[in-house]
Amino acid sequence: MKQWKILMMFILALATSGIAFSQGEQERLNTLAFEMPRRPGAVFSHDDHTQTTEISDDCAICHHVYANKTLVPDESSEDNACSDCHSLQPDRKNSISLVNAFHKRCKECHYDLGKGPVLCGECHIKK
Amino acid sequence: MGPMVWISALICIFGLLVKFILIIKEVYEKERYLLSYITVRHSLRSIIAWLIPFYPRSTRMRPVYYGISYLFHVLLFLLPVFLMSHIVLINESFNLSWPAMNDTAADILTIGVIFALVFFVLRRRFIPDVRFLTSFMDYILILMVLLPFVTGFLAYHQVILYKWIVIAHVLSGEVLLIVIPFSRFSHMITAPLTRAYTGSEFGNIRHARDW
Numbered sequence: 001m002k003q004w005k006i007l008m009m010f011i012l013a014l015a016t017s018g019i020a021f022s023q024g025e026q027e028r029l030n031t032l033a034f035e036m037p038r039r040p041g042a043v044f045s046h047d048d049h050t051q052t053t054e055i056s057d058d059c060a061i062c063h064h065v066y067a068n069k070t071l072v073p074d075e076s077s078e079d080n081a082c083s084d085c086h087s088l089q090p091d092r093k094n095s096i097s098l099v100n101a102f103h104k105r106c107k108e109c110h111y112d113l114g115k116g117p118v119l120c121g122e123c124h125i126k127k
Numbered sequence: 128m129g130p131m132v133w134i135s136a137l138i139c140i141f142g143l144l145v146k147f148i149l150i151i152k153e154v155y156e157k158e159r160y161l162l163s164y165i166t167v168r169h170s171l172r173s174i175i176a177w178l179i180p181f182y183p184r185s186t187r188m189r190p191v192y193y194g195i196s197y198l199f200h201v202l203l204f205l206l207p208v209f210l211m212s213h214i215v216l217i218n219e220s221f222n223l224s225w226p227a228m229n230d231t232a233a234d235i236l237t238i239g240v241i242f243a244l245v246f247f248v249l250r251r252r253f254i255p256d257v258r259f260l261t262s263f264m265d266y267i268l269i270l271m272v273l274l275p276f277v278t279g280f281l282a283y284h285q286v287i288l289y290k291w292i293v294i295a296h297v298l299s300g301e302v303l304l305i306v307i308p309f310s311r312f313s314h315m316i317t318a319p320l321t322r323a324y325t326g327s328e329f330g331n332i333r334h335a336r337d338w
Contacts, residue, residue: 126285
């Protein structure tokens with residue numbers, strides 16, 4: 001009997017540590033514009049990114065502003081969501097769909113710097 | 128995406144094209160008499176008859192093997208083409224897009240393809256006539272088809288060693304594409320040619336059907 005109790009305690013401890021582990025969740029993007037998401041929201045730490053030397057508080061790298069299809073330098077749009085300008089399907093106003101806006105922005109930088117994830121499951125980590 | 132995807136896709140397409148041209152050239156040089164009776168009508172008639180599931184008599188004689196084989200070939204093409212993750216990547220590269228299959232459906236069908244391949248291996252091991260015709264290379268070729276599906280399945284579920292599994296998935300897919308024109312997999316172009324020949328001989332000379 002005693003061994004059983006110890007075993008049960010052990011299993012219980014494992015189970016609860018699992019819960020404790022999953023509570024320390026990473027920050028994720030859960031863009032509501034994707035009405036029926038097909039992948040778990042991408043892992044993205046906003047603070048970690050703005051603090052890297054490559055970005056160093058240049059918000060416009062991601063929060064850019066366009067006028068007449070040309071990039072307006074030195075202006076930023078952090079009050080807008082990407083989905084305010086990028087719709088699910090590309091249209092005449094904006095040829096970059098929302099998914100591609102995210103994927104291009106995130107992956108191209110990671111690829112060019114050789115740092116940060118580029119594979120699907122490294123961003124869309126299973127919960 | 129790296130250049131290897133495009134290189135292997137091009138090797139596959141051009142390899143098949145060159146192979147097709149070589150076969151036609153050889154027919155012209157060595158088997159010219161074929162041209163005297165081969166017709167478009169009889170060729171197409173035979174190809175189409177053999178594409179209709181369970182229409183040719185011999186396929187009805189081995190319904191299990193034929194059924195599995197038919198479904199396998201359909202899925203082999205449909206799955207990769209209509210997989211959402213593949214479309215996302217094509218869309219990023221070419222701004223092309225088409226409707227994607229539901230991920231759960233793709234998942235289940237992938238298991239189906241894997242089972243079909245296991246079935247093909249067992250068949251080659253245990254049915255004496257087929258075993259006699261099987262060489263070691265046949266198992267290697269089956270393994271080459273199996274790998275992209277197994278690694279794709281594992282990658283989607285992020286089971287273990289995610290990064291390595293994805294690399295294995297990409298590489299095994301590329302190897303498969305490159306191998307197609309140089310192996311029995313080129314039956315994707317030679318099979319219709321065989322049908323054209325047989326269909327014309329039966330239709331045009333013996334006035335019979337070849338299905």
